Amino acid sequence: DVKVTQSSRYLVKRTGEKVFLECVQDMDHENMFWYRQDPGLGLRLIYFSYDVKMKEKGDIPEGYSVSREKKERFSLILESASTNQTSMYLCASRVPGTGGIIYGYTFGSGTRLTVV
Amino acid sequence: AQSVTQLDSQVPVFEEAPVELRCNYSSSVSVYLFWYVQYPNQGLQLLLKYLSGSTLVESINGFEAEFNKSQTSFHLRKPSVHISDTAEYFCAVSEDQGAQKLVFGQGTRLTINP
Numbered sequence: 001d002v003k004v005t006q007s008s009r010y011l012v013k014r015t016g017e018k019v020f021l022e023c024v025q026d027m028d029h030e031n032m033f034w035y036r037q038d039p040g041l042g043l044r045l046i047y048f049s050y051d052v053k054m055k056e057k058g059d060i061p062e063g064y065s066v067s068r069e070k071k072e073r074f075s076l077i078l079e080s081a082s083t084n085q086t087s088m089y090l091c092a093s094r095v096p097g098t099g100g101i102i103y104g105y106t107f108g109s110g111t112r113l114t115v116v
Numbered sequence: 117a118q119s120v121t122q123l124d125s126q127v128p129v130f131e132e133a134p135v136e137l138r139c140n141y142s143s144s145v146s147v148y149l150f151w152y153v154q155y156p157n158q159g160l161q162l163l164l165k166y167l168s169g170s171t172l173v174e175s176i177n178g179f180e181a182e183f184n185k186s187q188t189s190f191h192l193r194k195p196s197v198h199i200s201d202t203a204e205y206f207c208a209v210s211e212d213q214g215a216q217k218l219v220f221g222q223g224t225r226l227t228i229n230p
Contacts, residue, residue: 031216032217033214033217040125042122043206094216094218102167105218109213
């Protein structure tokens with residue numbers, strides 16, 4: 001099974017800090033995604049990447065950037081953390097559905113970020 | 117670009133009653149459809165998905181969903197719910213071409229009362 005690992009389960013950061021959220025997948029998938037989950041709003045797409053150094057903005061990219069230097073790692077960066085970025089952040093990898101593997105998406109366990 | 121609407125933010129039902137969680141989507145191309153479940157204080161789990169073929173898909177715990185292309189819907193149903201089904205349910209859609217990003221609805225909180 002594909003494994004998507006998010007390096008931290010809980011993080012507490014101060015307003016104005018630069019924050020890095022790391023995500024690693026172990027199956028050489030091209031497409032990776034960052035979401036934030038907030039009550040009543042579901043999961044909203046922040047950024048996604050379809051290859052190394054390739055990225056596209058999702059629905060709510062403001063205040064975030066991303067980095068994809070290697071295929072297995074997709075990092076979300078909060079340039080200057082603010083309290084309204086307190087949320088649960090979820091990383092996902094798209095399973096391409098080739099070689100007998102069924103198409104789908106695999107999610108990490110999430111990082112609950114609190115900005116104080 | 118695709119979008120998803122879950123018509124009910126909360127659905128309370130009694131144990132052993134049937135339930136339907138509604139999901140409608142919008143897309144200009146063919147889509148794949150998913151239902152995810154999130155139990156209290158747990159991560160996101162895939163419940164079932166429609167990729168192609170039979171429009172009725174089932175999960176191992178008794179849920180089913182039917183893809184209705186003409187109504188652009190993918191409603192989730194269960195004939196008899198249990199307390200353990202208490203969770204938040206998310207409908208999601210991805211297009212079968214391009215970036216294939218997964219777009220979610222706002223979620224439906226299912227509460228089962230004894």
